[in-house]
Amino acid sequence: MNFIDVNSVVKQYDGHLALDHVDLHVPQGCIYGLLGPNGAGKTSLIRIINRITRADSGTVLLNGREMRQDDIANIGYLPEERGLYKKIKVADEIVYLARLKGMPKALAVSEMEKWLERFDLTEWRDRKVEELSKGMQQKVQFITTVIHRPQLLIFDEPFSGFDPVNAEQLKREIMQLRDEGATILFSTHNMASVEEICEQITLINHARVVLEGSVAHIKQQHKQNLFVVNVAGDEKVEPQQGLFDVVPSDDVRGTLIKLKAGVTLHDAIAHLNERHSLTGITEKLPSMNEIFIETVQNK
Amino acid sequence: MNKLKLIIQHEYMTIVGKKSFIIMTILIPFLLILLMFFPILLKYINDKTDSSEMRVAVIDRSHNYGGAFKDNGRYRFELMEGDSMNKTYDIYKKAADRVDAIMVIPTDVLESQQVELFSEKTLDESTVMYLNQCLTDTLSKAKIASFHDPDLADKIAQSQVDVVIKSKKWNENGEEQEQSATIASVIGIVLAFLTYTFVLSYGAMIMNSVVEEKTNRIVEVIVSSCRPMELMMGKIIGVGLVGLTQFAIWVVLMGIAMGVLGFMGVGSDTASQASTVAMNMPETESTAASLMAAIAGINWFSLLGNFILYFVGGYLLYASLFAGFGSAVDQASDSSQFTMPIILIMMVALYAGIGCMSNPNGPMAVWCSIIPFTSPVVMMVRLPFDVPWWQLLLSIVLLFGTALGCIWLSARIYRTGILLYGKKRSFKEIIKWIR
Numbered sequence: 001m002n003f004i005d006v007n008s009v010v011k012q013y014d015g016h017l018a019l020d021h022v023d024l025h026v027p028q029g030c031i032y033g034l035l036g037p038n039g040a041g042k043t044s045l046i047r048i049i050n051r052i053t054r055a056d057s058g059t060v061l062l063n064g065r066e067m068r069q070d071d072i073a074n075i076g077y078l079p080e081e082r083g084l085y086k087k088i089k090v091a092d093e094i095v096y097l098a099r100l101k102g103m104p105k106a107l108a109v110s111e112m113e114k115w116l117e118r119f120d121l122t123e124w125r126d127r128k129v130e131e132l133s134k135g136m137q138q139k140v141q142f143i144t145t146v147i148h149r150p151q152l153l154i155f156d157e158p159f160s161g162f163d164p165v166n167a168e169q170l171k172r173e174i175m176q177l178r179d180e181g182a183t184i185l186f187s188t189h190n191m192a193s194v195e196e197i198c199e200q201i202t203l204i205n206h207a208r209v210v211l212e213g214s215v216a217h218i219k220q221q222h223k224q225n226l227f228v229v230n231v232a233g234d235e236k237v238e239p240q241q242g243l244f245d246v247v248p249s250d251d252v253r254g255t256l257i258k259l260k261a262g263v264t265l266h267d268a269i270a271h272l273n274e275r276h277s278l279t280g281i282t283e284k285l286p287s288m289n290e291i292f293i294e295t296v297q298n299k
Numbered sequence: 300m301n302k303l304k305l306i307i308q309h310e311y312m313t314i315v316g317k318k319s320f321i322i323m324t325i326l327i328p329f330l331l332i333l334l335m336f337f338p339i340l341l342k343y344i345n346d347k348t349d350s351s352e353m354r355v356a357v358i359d360r361s362h363n364y365g366g367a368f369k370d371n372g373r374y375r376f377e378l379m380e381g382d383s384m385n386k387t388y389d390i391y392k393k394a395a396d397r398v399d400a401i402m403v404i405p406t407d408v409l410e411s412q413q414v415e416l417f418s419e420k421t422l423d424e425s426t427v428m429y430l431n432q433c434l435t436d437t438l439s440k441a442k443i444a445s446f447h448d449p450d451l452a453d454k455i456a457q458s459q460v461d462v463v464i465k466s467k468k469w470n471e472n473g474e475e476q477e478q479s480a481t482i483a484s485v486i487g488i489v490l491a492f493l494t495y496t497f498v499l500s501y502g503a504m505i506m507n508s509v510v511e512e513k514t515n516r517i518v519e520v521i522v523s524s525c526r527p528m529e530l531m532m533g534k535i536i537g538v539g540l541v542g543l544t545q546f547a548i549w550v551v552l553m554g555i556a557m558g559v560l561g562f563m564g565v566g567s568d569t570a571s572q573a574s575t576v577a578m579n580m581p582e583t584e585s586t587a588a589s590l591m592a593a594i595a596g597i598n599w600f601s602l603l604g605n606f607i608l609y610f611v612g613g614y615l616l617y618a619s620l621f622a623g624f625g626s627a628v629d630q631a632s633d634s635s636q637f638t639m640p641i642i643l644i645m646m647v648a649l650y651a652g653i654g655c656m657s658n659p660n661g662p663m664a665v666w667c668s669i670i671p672f673t674s675p676v677v678m679m680v681r682l683p684f685d686v687p688w689w690q691l692l693l694s695i696v697l698l699f700g701t702a703l704g705c706i707w708l709s710a711r712i713y714r715t716g717i718l719l720y721g722k723k724r725s726f727k728e729i730i731k732w733i734r
Contacts, residue, residue, distance in 0.1 A: 014731075050523045052718065069526070077523040083516030088313060096309050100302060100524040144520070 009058030033198035306533025367437035483683035490679035509625035613675025623709025626716030648673035671701035
């Protein structure tokens with residue numbers, strides 16, 4: 001069952017096509033990556049999903065039915081350009097934004113206390129937001145996004161501005177929210193984090209969907225018959241006419257070979273075993289980063 | 300609806316909770332009073348500190364009126380010989396170290412009523428006035444004396460007439476009430492000025508708040524929780540309530556101040572007693588009393604009621620425009636191209652209001668008090684002068700109708716404007732957003 005179904009959405013601004021018949025299907029309880037270069041249309045799509053703007057045509061379904069205005073209470077949105085009222089107290093800010101999402105005041109206050117505690121911000125609760133460090137402001141922003149326990153969370157570049165320690169904590173929080181049943185739409189350029197936490201992705205380029213599916217499946221689709229070969233001693237693996245080439249590479253331990261078309265792994269191993277004493281061979285799948293660059297540049 | 304309430308509450312508390320709001324609310328009345336007395340204070344300080352003495356030499360060719368001038372702290376006079384053969388300039392040159400100006404009284408001064416005053420530096424107004432006054436007094440006495448009638452001076456003094464018109468108007472029960480056109484004008488212009496200042500300063504506050512939300516990007520978070528229209532209206536209503544709160548505080552402060560003044564014996568105990576007291580009192584005190592009576596004669600209830608009505612209407616109209624245009628800019632410093640036209644219209648309204656003071660029922664006053672963009676200010680000037688009910692009704696209906704129209708327009712600009720960043724927007728582009 002999909003939690004969000006975006007069907008053939010079109011959005012145009014001043015003669016510029018921002019989204020061209022875009023489809024997006026996010027399963028319930030999934031961490032879903034929305035990828036694409038700058039200006040591809042990610043923010044436009046996100047704004048349509050959380051009803052900040054309307055699509056020119058196409059539909060957005062939530063849980064199988066057409067989305068309504070009051071569904072926004074069920075969405076938490078962390079925009080890429082973070083924003084908080086700077087002059088009000090941390091506690092007031094969180095409670096105000098929670099209540100805007102429809103939380104009763106008492107519940108908003110008790111949840112706020114819990115979240116501040118969890119992020120070690122309790123002693124800052126009565127300080128003005130502008131007195132907080134950037135990292136702490138990011139945490140406050142994160143709390144305001146999740147405090148009302150929405151079923152759908154939209155994170156636009158959630159890790160930007162976090163140091164590695166805090167990024168790790170944030171990642172754990174996101175995972176936990178997913179485990180508690182939330183569906184997470186995750187927009188980013190940071191491909192390392194995509195590999196780490198996204199189960200499925202959609203890649204948008206120039207207003208169109210150019211790639212979609214599970215991360216594992218996409219990697220399989222884009223594999224280039226590359227293998228890392230390890231042999232005993234200081235022996236050097238030479239390219240073999242008709243079987244494989246050696247690809248120069250600095251970032252693998254061993255020798256990187258690329259099988260020629262039609263050659264099976266079995267043939268290659270047989271050949272290598274004849275010449276060397278083979279200690280290991282592993283397939284090298286492309287990173288999401290490589291797939292991203294390749295896909296975007298080929299279009 | 301709940302969200303609107305929440306936003307209003309938030310906007311209201313954010314401003315009212317600030318220390319600067321509390322301080323300014325208390326301080327502004329004092330600053331205004333200080334501003335009113337500032338010219339008087341300046342003059343006082345100027346008179347006290349200006350010790351330079353003006354030395355005037357008098358060449359009296361009539362040989363009669365040289366004594367007309369009396370020395371005082373500021374002026375010192377000296378009679379000087381000088382026949383018509385010598386040039387005045389030469390005389391001045393010889394005595395330049397002890398004389399600033401030379402006055403020449405000709406022989407036929409009584410008939411010609413002209414004297415000449417020479418100086419190197421331009422003389423100030425007060426010097427010329429003092430000299431004129433001295434000479435006029437002496438010459439008119441000489442003229443009276445020339446009729447050789449010992450009683451003439453008395454007769455002239457007795458024939459001086461100074462008519463006082465005490466205007467009274469009937470209230471609905473036919474009772475007489477003191478009224479004063481001057482007081483009505485003053486009250487009118489004060490209310491007009493109040494509306495002008497309020498609408499502009501609170502309008503600017505809205506604009507800043509819109510731009511600020513856009514600059515620090517919170518607006519995207521907020522509109523993912525509510526409709527842009529709710530945010531805009533919440534802001535307008537919240538800030539408007541702040542304005543009314545401030546106004547209410549001032550009314551209370553004014554009431555306290557009046558009470559204190561009354562207690563100290565300025566004016567009379569109650570305004571209703573004032574008119575009866577006025578008849579038995581000597582002249583100077585009766586002026587104060589009739590002033591109080593005239594103030595009491597104004598229908599404050601309807602005046603304040605209408606003021607609030609116009610204030611609200613005018614505020615909604617202009618505040619929504621400020622919000623709409625504020626959403627089109629990224630930084631407060633870019634906003635002037637949009638605020639200028641709004642401020643200009645407001646200034647036209649204020650000047651029309653001032654122009655209408657002398658003729659509050661003239662055609663200009665009537666038209667400007669019906670046109671919605673000027674009516675909130677101009678009608679204030681007319682209100683103390685009993686505006687026909689149909690004009691009042693028409694003007695209020697038009698004002699609120701236009702305000703609603705402006706809110707609708709601004710909401711359409713706002714919902715697009717708040718999400719667009721980057722380049723500067725032109726009026727043409729903004730009009731496109733409305734469609």
